[in-house]
Amino acid sequence: xxxxxxxxxxxxxxxxxxxxxxxxxxxxxxxxxxxxxxxxxxxxxxxxxxxxxxxxxxxxxxxxxxxxxxxxxxxxxxxxxxxxxxxxxxxxxxxxxxxxxxxxxxxxxxxxxxxxxxxxxxxxxxxxxxxxxxxxxxxxxxxxxxxxxxxxxxxxxxxxxxxxxxxxxxxxxxxxxxxxxxxxxxxxxxxxxxxxxxxxxxxxxxxxxxxxxxxxxxxxxxxxxxxxxxxxxxxxxxxxxxxxxxxxxxxxxxxxxxxxxxxxxxxxxxxxxxxxxxxx
Amino acid sequence: xxxxxxxxxxxxxxxxxxxxxxxxxxxxxxxxxxxxxxxxxxxxxxxxxxxxxxxxxxxxxxxxxxxxxxxxxxxxxxxxxxxxxxxxx
Numbered sequence: 225x226x227x228x229x230x231x232x233x234x235x236x237x238x239x240x241x242x243x244x245x246x247x248x249x250x251x252x253x254x255x256x257x258x259x260x261x262x263x264x265x266x267x268x269x270x271x272x273x274x275x276x277x278x279x280x281x282x283x284x285x286x287x288x289x290x291x292x293x294x295x296x297x298x299x300x301x302x303x304x305x306x307x308x309x310x311x312x313x314x315x316x317x318x319x320x321x322x323x324x325x326x327x328x329x330x331x332x333x334x335x336x337x338x339x340x341x342x343x344x345x346x347x348x349x350x351x352x353x354x355x356x357x358x359x360x361x362x363x364x365x366x367x368x369x370x371x372x373x374x375x376x377x378x379x380x381x382x383x384x385x386x387x388x389x390x391x392x393x394x395x396x397x398x399x400x401x402x403x404x405x406x407x408x409x410x411x412x413x414x415x416x417x418x419x420x421x422x423x424x425x426x427x428x429x430x431x432x433x434x435x436x437x438x439x440x441x442x443x444x445x446x447x448x449x450x451x452x453x454x455x456x457x458x459x460x461x462x463x464x465x466x467x468x469x470x471x472x473x474x475x476x477x478x479x480x481x482x483x484x485x486x487x488x489x490x491x492x493x494x495x496x497x498x499x500x501x502x503x504x
Numbered sequence: 505x506x507x508x509x510x511x512x513x514x515x516x517x518x519x520x521x522x523x524x525x526x527x528x529x530x531x532x533x534x535x536x537x538x539x540x541x542x543x544x545x546x547x548x549x550x551x552x553x554x555x556x557x558x559x560x561x562x563x564x565x566x567x568x569x570x571x572x573x574x575x576x577x578x579x580x581x582x583x584x585x586x587x588x589x590x591x592x593x
Binding site for chain 2: 279280284285286304370419420421422423424425426427428429467468
């Protein structure tokens, strides 16, 4: 059977490729991505399953699934022009993706089928830093984790509990895959971040409205208190943490799929709104 | 579905460089030629860079920020941020 051998959580901030190129060797995000690249290599994955949130590039407001899965032999990206990130083609694993979708739908998670697609920076910034050779098949599972509408029109996001259970379901499906296979799951996203919204910082297009939430999430992760994290990830909390703070749902799904216990390594950057962590 | 047309416009100017240039050079003419239907209120709010009103009407902020990133309708990071932060959200 296939096995989840490890999991990783990280940010996909599209400005980091440029900032890392500009800053010195001790720049914290450079060190964090470097550490996670080592962790991924040490896990020797045959396949990566990545929970991520599209930024209205793969999907749009005319057709916006809550949950979806890419089912194809490969996919290209980033499709949203990320500075210093080349256009890649990532291999995927159509048969396993089909299996995950079938098992998830049977278990009550209606994953929309996505074929012949491209993905944006939410998938390709992590891959750019962790596996730029693009030699590990990647299956993206899309979770709608953004507040896409203004006051009174906020799109519902799936609940944290639902996302955690999705992660558990995907893990069980991986374990029912008949062939031996080493799988690493990744959760891609910010913890507190506002992009172009009402909580941006003066003179900038982004803001970090709730660094204390980042610290609290990091503590829950380090203490392996996932139940508390799920309980506290409420719509009100996500709203106050910024219009893309729902990307934590990708982390929570990843936690549902991960081996339990404290991370083998983690680093929080509360003022940037981000956490990096790895589990074996 | 009118708000949806504004969302489409904010996406289109990020993907279509020729369209972006037209909006940068002559926003009024470019808006009058935009093929998706806009209400009079949206038309006025767009031309005056009134992103606070557009946000309250339901326009997607993540998309709308692209107007300021490309300095369309007189917007830049400073004016965009001031108007968005003034919204009681």
